[in-house]
Amino acid sequence: MTLGGANTANGYSGGDYLSEESVLRSYPLYPTKKRRCCNVNGDGFTIISACFCIFTTALTIAFIAQLNYGSPQVTPHGAVSTDEEECSHVGITVMRDGGSAVDVAIASILCMTVVHPHAVGPGGSGVMLVHDHKTNTSTVVDFMSGVPRSHRADEDQPLPTDGRSIGVPGLLRGLEYAHTKFGKLPWRKLFQPSIDIARKGFFVSAHLEEALGKSNVTQVDGVTEFDKTFFPRGIMLKKGAFLQRENYAEFLEVVAKHGADSFYALNFGVEEMEALQENGAEIHVKDFEDYEPRERPCIHMSLNNMSVFTAPAPFGGPQLLTALQLLRNTNLTTHLPLSNYYHSFIEAIRRSYAGFVGLADAEEAELQNMTHALLQSTSSEWIDQTVTAADPNVFRLPEQTASSVSVIDTFDRYVTVIAGLGTYFGSRVMTKSGILFNNHLSNMPPHSHPDSEHFSHARPLNTYTPVIITDVQQVCGMRAVLSSPEVGAMIQVISQLLLRGQNLTQAIQQPRITIRPGLDQVFVEDMGSIDRLPGTVRNDLQTMNHTLQIIHLPYSSVNGVSKTKDKLVSRSDARGGGVAHRLEPASTHTVNITTDL
Template sequence: MPHPAPRRFILRRAVAALGLCLFLHAPASAQDAPRRSPAAIAAPHPLAAEAGMAMLRAGGNALDAAIAIQAMLTLVEPQSSGIGGGAFLLHFDAATRTTQAWDGRETAPAAARGDLFLVNGEPMPFRQAVIGGRSVGVPGVMRMLEAAHRQHGRLPWAQLFAPAIQRAEEGFPVSARLAQAIAAEAEPLRQDPGLAAMLFARDGTPLAEGATLKNPALAATLRAVAEQGADALHRGPIAAEIARVVRGHANPGMMTGDDLAGYAPRRAGALCRPYREFRVCVPPPPSGGLVVLQILALLEHTPLPQLAPASAEATLLLADAGRLAFADRNRWLADPADLPVPVAGLLEGAYVTARAQALDPLRAIAHPRHGNPRFGIPAAPQPPQPEAGTAHLSIIDGDGNAVAMTTTVEGPFGAHISVGGFVLNNELTDFSFRPEIDNLPVANRVAGGKRPRSSMAPALVFDGQGRLVAVAGSPGGSRIIGYVAQALVAMLDWNLDPAAAAALPHVGPASTQVELEEGTAIARLAPTLQGRGLPLHVTGMPSGLNLLRVRREGNETRILGGADPRREGVVLTE
């Protein structure tokens, strides 16, 4: 195991020397707290947004609303997120002008080892790894939200679950997206008794769009959480059932009651970096926020603000900045508690400047490779693996507090097993299936108690006076990083409103290759970009961006919102 004290000391010295902001973002005094202002929620599902707004109307704050939304998403979007998964959350306290990052990422069971996904020394097929107990990480989202609520919440904990409990008992109409997900995953879903009861009609057919889905088992679970807190999931009968189902599956995992009882969220200062006249804050690793900051840092060296959003030149710069950052991600990003991540080195001015010299709007980088930042420890690059699932919510309350939270069970439908009306995640498949390559360890290898690398990248943006400017994030697996970076560029460089930024055709890194969103103006650039040497693939890119932007004109403050038109999310304002 690494020696944490010396490495923490080295990292702190490096952060201080480089002027990075791995700290509680506090650019102004508490006396400068904003006056009562509009409130807004951008959430993945109308019922979830309404649950959050109900908390704001009841006198709650942004953190209260986020918990109510998460509870409702467990019911209405089980294919993407829920209390059986994990999350990253950024919280901005307007009164003190501080920003905190909360890490509720799942952990590997203590008994897990680097060969978890190997068969006869070779990686097992991805789908085989996903379905069953082997892929289930210790859930962290409710422990994280409970800890954040103790510090930031305003309403009583139990009150936050009332909307989801009521809707689980009364039922809700199945959306088109949920119906499609059930149909696509019907065969493995049928194998789990709880999911079969939840997601299929009495005649055994998958629930269709518009059908009523009731989940009394989830209502009972949420009552237990409302009464007992997160302990309801980490100790006692529900926890025992989680461990039993995971270990007893035909594809068994290693989780124990001790793993569940011992889970603890992490709280840290946000990782912040200037971007032009703004400051962008994200959660530290293992979130994907560091990669978003690296993309933006590279783009600072380009004339992107002067280029048209759908131009070949802008698209190529976004693509190659992403390819460079992903090369570093595959080499360096992992759980920093297991292996130090060279955060300071990857964002160091000289390092970024040297990497940015390869960016050319007229010629793609032939072979983007990882760099060698200061404080890096030798390791092997991780081969590409699928990532999916996830939901994102953005909230600003009437006091100016804000939450950006990305939450997931991976999936779709996580590991395709359930307990108490909720889906268990398959987040352990975010680890590298190969623990070492060419006699070098892979940074993101499996280890007991470790958190897998994530693409989730909730973001908060501030202006030069420390005032909140934007709240951003998206689902989408490994595409999240590109989605968020492009949306931030759209709002900050091109001054697009959030709705236009969310609807912008996508270009995004997919390891060494680049994806262009099919059926859009950017897809029509494919021949031009290929002629400039860019390896690309035109495909569907179903992001779920939920964006908020604060506009100030004199004494008037307005909040504009954008929910991704590719999904069913909504923006509510008051």
């Protein structure tokens, strides 16, 4: 199996027609034996009348249900969007085999741990947002890195490649928790595609090459596992190089068979603990044993008759809602010049970040109150043409990266998951099994260490932003599932979608700017396959006293799926290099969706 290639073992690739039979008929639609609804020995008129009443009642109930929820038996379809076509293919295959949206998300993110090791892996952490549209219920599964008990929070902020930056990994425990609660297929079945890819090998993506180039590795000794994997024979991996990960496949086999405890009970413990301690990490065995994911309530707001659901702190949701509130107060209209929008994006991102990082020092019990106060503080603020200077003293989160997956399944369940290592390749501490550890503790500013159990396994602040959007007034109106490791990118996409009236494809494809904390520069993308920010807009922003600077690859992506009535649009952001896949009835071609259908 190779990246971007056909899956000959299964007899189809992303461009073939996919059967919906297993999704449609995971259980019989009608009883296999004929049953009579009436006693044949009774009076004929009574029989006819009774059967007629039953029939009309059933028809009425079915009609009302279809008006409210649609009919998956009529048009069974779903979609998955990731940063790698092979992983979208894995996800849609799991959906075809009857997997739930959570099963699809787990299988897809496990695939990403194989082919995008620079962004995500078992040594990382993340967040999952699960929404059942039919019951209108949402769950946030927080599996962000835990803070070791021995962490000295009063010391200087650790550098990204400092062993002290490594938090207790949450990925496998979080995925297992979500699977136990929402999964349908066996745990092992979700691992098998990734095991096969790791063992058979795959072609290195452009995104992995770009991340290696950005890692600024100037000296390779060929001794560390990191060097052996990514700089074989002292030469950096390039796009198109063939890479096999046999050791990692063996690790996945063990976890598939024995569950996440095989990692957290440290069946690989000697190897892992030696790697961690040699690099100065503060994690001990008990930190691994005690780690648990957490369920958190969603936070949400209403914007233009749409509900925007997202994850609370320590994730990027509070900054997202604060920025959207500022933009709503500013009363942007579709008739405004594009430069006004980008000016507003810049100001909204900068102002909302200043409040968001104030949550970094909050104790767990105070997060909800502090988030509410943050949103209230901007309830009457609006954005004018005055440029707000960046505060050079503001705490600066390292630039985050991660893999993101968005899923809508055939039964209107929506899932968005974002998981990562922190910055590219995390701490660069790598085991013989191919596990890279995160550097999420570099996201924590120095602060006093409370001597209380509540601080144990606190969560460092990060910008991972899962979003689900639903129509307030119409059950079958537009719904969207979006995921990104970068809250600033998500602010712009949702604004394009809900304030400018763009469709999903246009909103994701639009040029984006990047704002970095503490810096007055506005970073502009320069990528050939993405529309550049128009020259007139750049000139107008400079006239408004914004200083522009080019930012080079790789960029943060936003992956999404939207649905209006039974019409699906799926989009993998070109910035991440992915291709989305969709499951449709057999008469419909399943391809990467780049435009509305």
